[in-house]
Amino acid sequence: MTHSTSSVPAAELAPSPAEPLRLQVLTALALHRMATTGQLRQMLRPDSSRQLVSRVLNRLRSTGFVDLTPLPDSDRSRTHAWYLTPEGSRLTRDIPILRGRPPYPITSTTAASLKTPHTLTVVRAHLPFAADARRLGHEHGPWDWTPEVAHLIGEGERLVADAVMHYTVVDGEHRRKLRAFVEVDRSTMSSERLAVKLIEYARLFLYEVQPVGRRRPTSTGPTWLRWYPVFPRVLFVLTGASRARLGDRISDLQAMVAQHPLVAALAREVQLGAGVLEDIEEHGPSGSVWVPLTGGEPRPWTNL
Template identity: 70%
Template sequence: MTTTKPKDRTPTGFTPSPVEPLAHQLLATLAQHRMATTNQLHVLLRPDASRQSVSQQLNVLRREHLVEFVVLPQAHRTRVWYLTPKGARLTRDWPALRGRPPYPITTTTAASLKTPHTLTVVRAHLAFVADARRRGDEHGPLDWTPEVFHAIGDGDKVVADAVMHYTVTGGQQRRKLRAFIELDRTTMGSERLASKLIEYARLWSYEPQPVGRRRQAAGPGWLRWYPVFPRVLFILTGASRRTLDNRISDLQAMVAHHPLVASLAREVPLGAVALDDLEEHSATSDVWVPLAGGEPRPWTAL
């Protein structure tokens, strides 16, 4: 397996207040994100401090058998950190992680197999974190939850690569936004990628059947978790610009031709972007292609 070095960019501007000790934040972030490189953890937690301080604290946690790492041999021996079973047990009942059981990785082989996709998801998160700091919006390390499962009936489920919570603070009032994130590394066929829209459309329309004759249906199942159905954002990487553009066109075709997806698109913002554009221009630049048609715009304005 060939692994390329993840693109980590240190944001400038707003710096999060280190309310919790760095050791606590490192463990919580690894519990939330599953895995991250030293530099990704530095960018998420201490962008204005030295990277060495983060590295030193990680090594302390490793000596206490709470974290471990694998090395990416093709990426200048970058270290990728994850929780040990002991670290997972320690963080299991932390309030910030309630309802989000830690995910221990028990072998270096298992860690290596999960590395490419997991690190790319974190890389996408860093783009939103950097933009939020620049703008003064609210979006931190734990406002991004990877691998979120929702039932859609008949034993089926939709699995989002991440669910993002983001608060826009500019203007006269705060806007609380949510998004399902789909990270495409061009490892699946374009038709299979586009079919993810059908899964989200099923989740949007799915109403669980009440148990017993006297109980009335409570509406769509997603209302258990969200006051408004989250927008759906596709972030693409791992291929040429032409290939990525073709995959975005296939997503737009699914919106145009599938009746249930078209209904979803009339109610829920849907967009797609190349990860390189997200990193180069910022998340709130005019780089998001609306899947229902129109000119590129910020994800907040889809």
């Protein structure tokens, strides 16, 4: 769906100290790729009405910056996923929070529908962390969850994390900054392929780039130090299957930790955990819903 945008000057959507909701909606869709009206409300205005966000979205659609695709579930036929049009993507390119992020235009409803299930599940995984942070007085908001973050792991290969999360635990005057790679599993791939993601994280943990032109290899340290002061913990969020099957998938992740030497070495330095999305939503991420991949009783993600 294409509309003329000449009636809405770009300056109207430029950042301002008040951060108008329309700007926040555009930024959220640029960063998170896609979201439903309800998800955007929970993310940006959790204490407001759904109609407030709907009005902003409909106005942005009428001016050609966003479009929508219906969700495939017939029981939710009135629910849609919103995404940026190419014009909306161009408009958001210079928003400070998005600088350095690759553009992600979706040019058709068909293209949007192919990405909908996984993208919306990643957004769904983010929302309990944001709600927990608001409840506990911690710091974690819409811009602290960055989807599809890629890192080189050697031999021309890349690891693409479903999301990188930044979260600050606030306890009086004490602030504890935490980071996590988040992998969202909808049970659409084999359990073995899911567990192989741990090998990729172990490779990232060890990967170093050798300076060009030196006769002797000189270590510059692991490449992840360019972005993180400590290696982020790795969280697997599972959904889309029976409890028994999800339990089996967690067991397979634990087996990879126990059996693969590189993953075992990673687990000695990095906290690794897995949780069921429905449990995370019901009890919050700070509940005892995360299974340590090194073994042990479920616990909060901050205590893995």
